[in-house]
Amino acid sequence: MKIFNILLLLLVFCSTTSCISIFQGTRSEIRLNGNMNTPVNVAAGKDCFENLTLPCTIKVKKKTKNLLVYAPNYEMQNITLKRKFNALYLLNYVGTVGFIVDACNGVTKKIVDKEFNVTLSPSLTIDAGYMDVADYYYNQDKEELALHYIKKAIEINPLSKRAYEKIN
Secondary structure: OHHHHHHHHHHHHHHOOOOHHHHHOOEEEEEEEOOOOOOEEEEEOOEEEEEEOOOEEEEEEOOOOEEEEEOOOEOOEEEEOOEEEOHHHHHOOOOHHHHHHHHHHOOOEEEOOOEEEOOOOEOOOOOHHHHHHHHHHHHOOOHHHHHHHHHHHHHHOOOOHHHHHHHO
16 A cells, blocks of 8 residues: 555656746736837737737737737837746656646747837838738738738728738
């Protein structure tokens, strides 16, 4: 019975090793500074934050690589998030469950810079920001996300020549 208890305890220890996702979470706070009077939108992978007033703080997934900041009548700003290896990931030393969970959640790397200045340039067309985001996702072979932003561009400007060219 004593051997069984030791084996059971060892099995539980190996299968429930520390998961950095539990202690640090799967999202990081990012601070966006700026002095625009117009609300901005931020696309972070599949997450979209709309009608943000700068300065603001958003929580993005740790596996996010880029933030796309856009607003009607403005060009899009692409912010690349610098990430580095999270040494705490190595604390999953015994079992493979922690390694797998943390790798899937993207916590093997952490975001280094957490504060950015947003400066959007004025555009000649109202749908430019949405179409810039659509182009970005289209070039990344993420057509579903690209179509989402093309539809938003058409909602804002039903005569958007650029949006209809992209669909056809």
